[in-house]
Amino acid sequence: MGTYVLKRIMSIIPVFLLATLLTTGMIHLSSVDPAEAYLTAAHIQPTDEILAQKRHEFGLDQPFLLQYVNSIIKICQLDFGISYVSNKPVWDEVTYRIPATIQLALGSIVIAVLVSVPLGFLAGVKKNSLIDHFSRALSFFGASIPSFWLGYILIFFFSVKLDLFPVEGIGTWQHLVLPSVTLALPLIAMYTRLLRASVLENMREPYVLFARTRGIKEKTIMGKHVLRIAISPMITGLGMNLGKLLTGTIIVEAVFSWPGFGRYFIEAIFNRDIPVIQCYVLIAASLFIVSNLIVDLIQMFIDPRISRKEGQQ
Amino acid sequence: MLNRLNSRNTFITAIYILILSTLLLGCTNSSNVDSASKNDNDNMLTIAWQRDVGEMNPHVYNPSQLFAQSMVYEPLVSYQDGGELKPHLAESWDISEDGKVYTFHLRQDVKFSDGTKFNADIVKKNFDTILNNAGLHSWLGFINKIDRTEVIDENTFRLTLTEPYYPTIQELAVVRPVRFLGEAGFPENGDTSKGVVEPVGTGPWILEKHKADEYAIFKRNENYWGKKPKVEKIKVKIIPDVETRVLAFEKGELDLLYGEGVISLDDFKQLESTGDYETSISEPVATRQLVLNTRKKQLSDERVRQALHYSFNKEAMVEGITNGYEEKADHILPENFPYTKDIDVKPIGYDVKKAKSLLDEAGWRLHKGKKVREKDGQPLEIELMYNSAEPIQKVMAETLQSEWAAIGVKLNIVGVDLTDQIQRFKENKFDINFFSNYGAPYDPHTFLNIIASKGFGFNEAISAYPNKDELLKQIAEVPQTTDEKKRQLLYSSILKSVQDQGAIVPVSHIKKTAIYQKDVTNFNFPANRDEHPFTGISIEK
Numbered sequence: 137m138g139t140y141v142l143k144r145i146m147s148i149i150p151v152f153l154l155a156t157l158l159t160t161g162m163i164h165l166s167s168v169d170p171a172e173a174y175l176t177a178a179h180i181q182p183t184d185e186i187l188a189q190k191r192h193e194f195g196l197d198q199p200f201l202l203q204y205v206n207s208i209i210k211i212c213q214l215d216f217g218i219s220y221v222s223n224k225p226v227w228d229e230v231t232y233r234i235p236a237t238i239q240l241a242l243g244s245i246v247i248a249v250l251v252s253v254p255l256g257f258l259a260g261v262k263k264n265s266l267i268d269h270f271s272r273a274l275s276f277f278g279a280s281i282p283s284f285w286l287g288y289i290l291i292f293f294f295s296v297k298l299d300l301f302p303v304e305g306i307g308t309w310q311h312l313v314l315p316s317v318t319l320a321l322p323l324i325a326m327y328t329r330l331l332r333a334s335v336l337e338n339m340r341e342p343y344v345l346f347a348r349t350r351g352i353k354e355k356t357i358m359g360k361h362v363l364r365i366a367i368s369p370m371i372t373g374l375g376m377n378l379g380k381l382l383t384g385t386i387i388v389e390a391v392f393s394w395p396g397f398g399r400y401f402i403e404a405i406f407n408r409d410i411p412v413i414q415c416y417v418l419i420a421a422s423l424f425i426v427s428n429l430i431v432d433l434i435q436m437f438i439d440p441r442i443s444r445k446e447g448q449q
Numbered sequence: 450m451l452n453r454l455n456s457r458n459t460f461i462t463a464i465y466i467l468i469l470s471t472l473l474l475g476c477t478n479s480s481n482v483d484s485a486s487k488n489d490n491d492n493m494l495t496i497a498w499q500r501d502v503g504e505m506n507p508h509v510y511n512p513s514q515l516f517a518q519s520m521v522y523e524p525l526v527s528y529q530d531g532g533e534l535k536p537h538l539a540e541s542w543d544i545s546e547d548g549k550v551y552t553f554h555l556r557q558d559v560k561f562s563d564g565t566k567f568n569a570d571i572v573k574k575n576f577d578t579i580l581n582n583a584g585l586h587s588w589l590g591f592i593n594k595i596d597r598t599e600v601i602d603e604n605t606f607r608l609t610l611t612e613p614y615y616p617t618i619q620e621l622a623v624v625r626p627v628r629f630l631g632e633a634g635f636p637e638n639g640d641t642s643k644g645v646v647e648p649v650g651t652g653p654w655i656l657e658k659h660k661a662d663e664y665a666i667f668k669r670n671e672n673y674w675g676k677k678p679k680v681e682k683i684k685v686k687i688i689p690d691v692e693t694r695v696l697a698f699e700k701g702e703l704d705l706l707y708g709e710g711v712i713s714l715d716d717f718k719q720l721e722s723t724g725d726y727e728t729s730i731s732e733p734v735a736t737r738q739l740v741l742n743t744r745k746k747q748l749s750d751e752r753v754r755q756a757l758h759y760s761f762n763k764e765a766m767v768e769g770i771t772n773g774y775e776e777k778a779d780h781i782l783p784e785n786f787p788y789t790k791d792i793d794v795k796p797i798g799y800d801v802k803k804a805k806s807l808l809d810e811a812g813w814r815l816h817k818g819k820k821v822r823e824k825d826g827q828p829l830e831i832e833l834m835y836n837s838a839e840p841i842q843k844v845m846a847e848t849l850q851s852e853w854a855a856i857g858v859k860l861n862i863v864g865v866d867l868t869d870q871i872q873r874f875k876e877n878k879f880d881i882n883f884f885s886n887y888g889a890p891y892d893p894h895t896f897l898n899i900i901a902s903k904g905f906g907f908n909e910a911i912s913a914y915p916n917k918d919e920l921l922k923q924i925a926e927v928p929q930t931t932d933e934k935k936r937q938l939l940y941s942s943i944l945k946s947v948q949d950q951g952a953i954v955p956v957s958h959i960k961k962t963a964i965y966q967k968d969v970t971n972f973n974f975p976a977n978r979d980e981h982p983f984t985g986i987s988i989e990k
Contacts, residue, residue, distance in 0.1 A: 186585060222511070223509075299700070303696050403500075408868070
């Protein structure tokens with residue numbers, strides 16, 4: 137178990153190296169030079185003299201591989217460098233913005249779980265009932281609608297027309313509702329369908345029949361046995377989506393002016409702020425790996441059959 | 450078994466409670482702050498801006514926003530309508546006969562927001578830290594020509610240049626870097642390029658509160674030496690998304706939206722048509738131009754360039770695409786800038802016939818069965834580069850494509866992002882590019898300077914002009930002039946020659962837009978493109 141966890145954590149290293157190499161490589165492939173981007177954003181005429189000075193300051197006058205290796209060595213010492221744009225340590229900029237993103241992500245997970253668990257479960261138990269049809273419609277809608285558009289629609293109806301929530305910003309719980317719902321809807325769509333299918337599948341398992349013949353109440357069978365096992369694929373989905381959730385916040389944060397990490401990342405891309413981009417990639421990659429690991433562990437915990445299988449292999 | 454089950458249930462419940470409580474805690478904590486700042490102030494104007502206001506440091510660029518810097522920090526000289534330069538922190542100034550020595554008499558009633566006095570010492574201290582980083586500021590012409598700075602007495606400051614440079618006074622009106630930070634703002638080593646201790650300025654506003662990426666609140670400087678602002682506070686909400694800004698404005702969460710590109714022209718028109726809001730449009734801040742690269746074989750002939758200019762209906766295009774908010778431009782620089790009035794350029798109207806005959810004359814002929822003109826087996830095919838984030842440029846590009854197709858010119862249009870556009874422009878990798886001049890208070894001298902500098906697209910663009918060398922010589926001569934009449938003559942002749950030979954085609958005048966709630970009054974656009982408009986504004990209750 138211990139070695140398994142360690143092995144999984146170690147796998148961050150190659151993934152990260154590859155990811156940062158790809159992103160920095162791609163930035164360098166783009167014809168735009170970060171020094172030039174800096175001056176454009178600053179409304180300064182890019183004279184050759186200023187360009188050369190900025191390039192030197194950013195270390196862009198060194199060969200690409202040297203730049204890359206230097207930045208990786210620094211990152212290993214947990215030094216993410218100085219943002220080209222703000223002149224402040226990237227790590228400070230990032231830690232300032234991450235809590236807002238976590239708040240948003242948690243909000244949407246909570247909404248997603250609170251909606252999709254009962255909905256998916258009931259839709260499975262009462263197949264082809266009204267609630268099943270409703271869940272199907274919701275999933276269809278949730279999976280196909282682009283989140284920025286959904287964001288505008290929600291703002292338009294619930295904020296501008298009905299005046300229930302503020303349009304943008306952060307602060308009260310009301311601020312959190314619309315962006316979380318926007319971010320949660322695709323998750324709800326996915327989890328509801330996942331849980332419904334899994335419930336249906338489990339209801340055909342012999343243990344259900346066995347429980348029924350033992351005269352256990354239908355409610356107990358469904359609630360205590362079927363749901364417990366059926367929820368497992370959903371947890372996998374949830375874990376796999378943690379990373380996606382982080383990247384999904386990019387659009388939602390921009391639409392709702394949420395002062396988080398995703399919005400900062402977008403600006404960094406426009407400004408070719410390489411240290412920030414590298415930091416984001418590292419965090420996103422680690423999040424993907426760690427969340428998958430945590431999910432595996434939780435699953436072992438909830439359904440011991442999984443760890444037993446693991447043990448047999 | 451039952452035991453194990455129970456313990457697991459408890460565990461899961463515990464996790465849920467933990468998640469929910471963190472979430473709620475996070476929300477309630479910050480909620481107090483927000484509601485307090487929202488309700489206790491009726492006399493607060495709330496606006497939206499697309500980026501965080503950044504560090505309030507008068508001597509740096511990114512990510513500080515110009516309008517915000519201009520609220521806190523002030524210049525010696527201010528740029529007013531029509532390019533008039535008026536005293537600001539300097540009461541008056543003398544310029545020596547040879548145009549090299551500038552003596553500024555400072556106002557004596559000016560105090561920084563922390564109560565310290567504004568005087569010649571602090572002016573020099575600011576100049577010194579700016580000159581320490583002269584490389585970064587070298588785009589501003591007079592910075593490169595400063596020989597020395599001196600304190601003559603408490604209220605007199607002298608600037609000596611290495612050579613005469615008439616735009617000095619005009620360049621002192623820019624928002625950065627020549628504005629003044631109070632003593633308390635300087636770090637110990639006196640170098641502000643890495644940050645200031647606190648934003649102490651002489652301006653009408655004081656930064657009260659700043660939450661990066663969320664909002665900034667500026668309060669009125671009660672001891673301001675000049676005309677005091679009418680509203681007590683300005684709240685700048687940071688809303689990066691253009692549609693969200695409009696929705697927040699419609700809901701009444703914002704009092705004012707102003708600027709360039711802060712709201713799309715479609716939204717502006719739609720909101721205006723409801724009649725629920727007040728709107729205003731500024732004087733021209735810059736001219737939208739097409740820059741034709743005369744190094745390209747197809748564009749090297751003046752007749753071809755003229756033909757392209759004759760063959761599109763400028764008025765209809767500008768009117769149609771911008772809903773009439775921009776107006777057609779006949780000059781490469783707006784006429785409300787210094788030295789740009791009454792330039793006697795050759796008028797070019799919409800005349801397709803003339804365009805066709807010019808192309809025929811230049812040897813580009815339309816052969817039977819072909820749609821594109823040819824000369825020596827080469828098609829008349831050119832590429833137009835535009836900023837893909839700017840819908841106006843895109844639609845104009847498409848219009849030109851169809852208009853020019855009608856006279857047998859094949860136009861390929863390519864959208865790139867702004868940084869890419871500037872870079873390709875600099876590297877001379879373009880046929881035709883959309884561009885514009887810098888606006889007040891930088892022009893006209895900055896625009897001409899750019900035409901004359903190597904490594905800028907404009908310079909390459911005029912390569913085929915037979916009088917290019919003569920033009921460059923004249924451009925170099927202008928800033929050194931000390932005689933007003935001679936200067937005007939030079940400007941008139943340069944601007945006429947540059948425009949008449951057709952490498953720079955004026956398209957339209959770019960303007961700022963503002964839309965505000967009905968209770969907002971006295972909104973005026975400042976003449977300086979980068980300056981804030983808040984001082985005169987008031988809110989009726």
